[in-house]
Amino acid sequence: MATKSSIMDTNSYSDDYSSLLSNTTRDMINRREKWMGGAYRLFYRKPVNLVRGQGQYLWDAEGNKYLDMYNNVAGIGHCHPAVVEAVTEQMKLLNTHTRYLHERIIDYSEDLLKMMPDEIDKIMFMCTGSEANDLALRVAQEYTGGTGIIVSREAYHGTSALTSGCSPALGSEQPLLPNVRLIETPDYYRHGGTPEEFTAWYLGEMQKKIDELAATGYKFSCFLADSIFSSDGVHPNPVGFLKAAIDVVHKNGGVFIADEVQPGFARTGDAFWGFARHGIIPDMVTTGKPMGNGIPISGLAAKHEVLAAFSDKLPYFNTFGGNPVAIAAAQAVLNVIKEEKLQDHCKVVGAKLLKALQEVKDRHPDSVGDVRGAGLFIGFELAKNDGKKTPDQQKALDAIELLRDNNVLTSVAGPYGNVLKLRPPMAFQECDIDWIASTLDKCLHQLES
Template identity: 40%
Template sequence: MTSNAALIARRNRTIGPYSPLFYTEPLQFVSASGVWLTEASGVRYLDGYNNVPHVGHTNERVVRAMHEQAATLNIHTRYLNERIVDYSEQLLATFAPKLDRVLYGNSGSEANELAIRIARQLTGATGIIVSDYSYHGTTITLAQLTTGLKTREPLGAHVRTLRIPDLDSDPRPESEVLAATLAELDAAIASLQEAGFGLSASLFDPLFSTEGMPRIPSGLVAGIVQRVRAAGGLVIADEVQSGFGRTGSHMWGHAATGMDPDLVTLGKPMGNGHPMSAVVTSEAVLDEFGSHNEFFNTFAANPVSAAVGEAVLQEMAAEQLQARAASLGAAARTRLEACAARYDFVRAAKGTGMFLGLDFAVDGAPAPELAKQVVEAMKARHVLISRIGRNESVLKVRPPLAFGAAELPLLLDALDDALSEI
């Protein structure tokens, strides 16, 4: 096995030194199974972070489906193939009846690009509203609306941002927070209209994951949807992080939060690591877009991706992963709330289902260094987690949904132990 130092040197000379690595001392993994990753040294790590291997690393059902289809046929959609139709029927059955059509891509970026492209065409407007700390992908259009990480592109003139409030740290009464946020949205929409951009869409993660899983005022999501639609815009729900049963209570984040979208974008967990994504929408929207564009994506919707996507849905059903996320998530949330009660520097337990965190603050100020310390301390205990939020002060516990009852205490005990060390 190549030493980390030697590998990093070769990595720097090929993909470059800017390709981000987790941890002060990066980890080199060589194999994985279920919710466990094995380092080059042989040490095993419990995966409390990765949502892409949704039904578990190297899941047997998914790998077998991929292998069988790849050994049989892999072709684009300009020839008929039943596999993608089978999968599409199964995928669409998980949505409300009005979301009855699907377009495929190869990444979350492609899905969000396509959703925005469709929204612009249908509305004739270009203005868009996103949260002021969010990330939706790597393309130029998406870089122009990225607010949650460093991009060289300035925010587009056609982009307005909305600050998603967090009642866990906002001292104002809930009703006041709600009114202020909706007033900010009204002003953003008016500003786009005055500038001549109009409103094409809002683009939000229904769980506001990158924002740090804020506890938002009741009625905020409904208020956003109502205002966006009244202004002629479409509602895009970015389910790249919040979808596929992650919330426990619902298959889709937008259903859990009542977002009622016109377009839903899917990515990361969809293929358990196989590059695939989708935009789910209605027949009317697809008709309008499809009839005005020759749209074709070479790789997307190939039968191998369809077989993989189908195996993910089957594995979720067979292992009841959404129900498991609900029950384990609730148990974990209870323990996290106990941590919040026990430690002064934990402001609040965050999240829902199997997307959880702890918000660190000292004297009312966000404490990103504490969060970083805990992430490294968890690594020392061979558990992978990360941190998020506008201040990077929120622990990000977002394991494969295949996370089990046996592993949960391992993660939470390690967290207790790490916190006691602070």
């Protein structure tokens, strides 16, 4: 039996809900389905027609204001004036590809690499995280001479043929590549034990998967992971468990690719990069979404000796990757993160948000199993109070619909589709905490009555 995509199908519109829609919304969906490919998905049983954004807020076509608790594409906030100005001014001058000299791309490369560990000293640019991960996997194979890939059980790493074959979150209709093995989700909530016991278990799982690859004739190449395990349900802790697993990766001749599309660019508060929370120096780092605050740009940063195994043999060209307009956006984002001290902001405001959400959990012991997170990246897990921590997907899906009806936008994550992924733009303020906490509290009361 085919399993649905946890990131595409769990919280998506279907025609079963057409009776809930206004005539205007139904007409838009009909037009969309007539002209656009059927692989697309819309959020919510009643899709939202958004027309404007500012900071952490969004407005629909009827003028209703929403709190965005999900969008890390506009990482520093929707329509940030610094990005709008930078993109506008550069567009007036020039937009072309990277086969001409342009000072902006060199300056930005230097500035971004200064935010990396010293060992990460080269960078290349693309347009999407999918492209960055695709290239990283190719580089890993050239450097190690192997093809075996390990990803987490509910990982999502992209939409290319190579990365979709490494993305079990896309569902069973998207087959995994034969050289891919899935390591268990690092779910401390369910696994239990001390941090030391959990770490020992996880590094043992890593060795087991490496051995499985070898037993089936695949030399180990790499472990590709998002260090907050977002699609797996947001698993940031215990801090340091991931480093022990990366030590196993290196001892077995593999490389670690840190997919920072989700946890990167100051979001976790503890560090600028998600991998840095765990004390890790990756071999490669991939970035995307929030890098340009909505302008398509991504990157692959790497140790020079790792990248050289690929680049000394093969040229690489991406027509729009690193174009001056995209670089202008990325530079503006990086400047804003520094100038507005957004890493500290995420740490301070994120801790207060986590505390407020834990208080909501305490008021709903029959509905909420766990609340966990780092900075402005929090997983709010709905589980039954049955002594078994049974995931409650239905309640989670009903909760996000009620939140949407109360003008708070988010979605679900995890293999069971029962974790609310609360990841607002970093423009989210302390004054917004009551909005999400009180609304979530009200929605849970409604579901429990």
